[in-house]
Amino acid sequence: MAEYKNQFQQLILDLKTNYIPSVSIDFVIFGFHDGQLKVLLLRWKGTDEWSLPGGRIRHEEDLQAAAYRSLNERTGLSEIFLQQFHTFGDVVRYINFSQQETLAKLGLPEDLASEVMGRDVSVGYYALVEFANVIPSPDFFTEECRWWDIDQIPPLLFDHNSMVTLALKTLRRQLSYQPIGYKLLPDKFTMPDLQQLYETILGQSLDRRNFQKRMLGYGILERLEERKTGGAHKAPYLYRFDKEKYQQALADETLFVG
């Protein structure tokens, strides 16, 4: 325990020395797999309290670089679909979070709370990952990472429930002007694979013909000669994202508009 307190003091020193104050990052990491949409949550040591993964910004580090670094620390993923969606700055963000109580449960001196848990403005990012590829790892304050079904998320610490709600709303809206799927689907995929990704995120089923027509209309998909094999039905075509056109569409945000 002395060792643990010592680690905690080291952490505080590191934070005060190497990171800018008053600003944090929080991540809503959506995990997509086989028709399910989940969110990655962390359980605080010795408690049943869950929160989103977070991070902080080093002095000489760009915000976005800090986001990718922190996310990599939690998920092991480097190339990732990461999107800033909102910055949260209410004073009472911490209202449902008793620092003393939690630090006590963590076996840490209360008077250190203010050192490390002052008021932060937090920049919210959401990520979308194939959760089969993720190796989640907790941080200093937490001892468990778990994927939770989007519709079974428990009451979270801080203002994290509202972060999840707004992140999902933004992600769903984003489908209307940005392409999605690259790095989330295998290199070669079928139209039903892509449609399932969209339906999973939107939480509703889509008309097959309209979806295919729409998708092909963007000119970001390249149809391969080969077909998927081993299926019971007529083998569907395999597609691949035209990476260049995909990146262009991502930059232009021209998809689905008008």
Add this chain to the structure above:
Amino acid sequence: MAEYKNQFQQLILDLKTNYIPSVSIDFVIFGFHDGQLKVLLLRWKGTDEWSLPGGRIRHEEDLQAAAYRSLNERTGLSEIFLQQFHTFGDVVRYINFSQQETLAKLGLPEDLASEVMGRDVSVGYYALVEFANVIPSPDFFTEECRWWDIDQIPPLLFDHNSMVTLALKTLRRQLSYQPIGYKLLPDKFTMPDLQQLYETILGQSLDRRNFQKRMLGYGILERLEERKTGGAHKAPYLYRFDKEKYQQALADETLFVG
């Protein structure tokens, strides 16, 4: 000048005492009037350097409250269309801004630069106002406020040009899922008035019939019995926003979707 330096030291003391460090707010204030779209810029004292208006967050103040307060200080407006659009966190945001040089021009000691102009992560908000209603007032560092045509904006300090670009892009996209016009048009307005607002923001002309059909389809407009008088052509109907339905649509973000 001694007086001025003294004011500056007071300002620094106030900043260090009453505001959270490392976080600032920047505003892209779009001014709409008679078919023109302009942006409000501030000129730094004794220089030809222009920047966006900004603000900071008090310790016991919500981010959004800080945004409204700061905007009111610069424009005199209280009820305003204000929207957070992105948070900017690059380390090199200040690269095209020589603090020493500017402070020298301001007649202020260079060694104070670091006190007040360290690295900030800045939360970007855009506002849309009827610029005939605005009474702009500069802050401590600036001596002139001017409305600039959207297509004639000079090279700005910091990363403010990219802020303007992204703000405009976001505002235009927002037209596709949120209503706009309330508080920007007179209480009673004609369909051409509303269309001109949209065309001004989008920077392109729209088909009259489709626009009217679309707008009426949202059910947020109430057509009045009276018509506009004094026009040369057939007097057009006057409309009014159904405030309740308007606010609902604003909350649901259902407009134009699907």
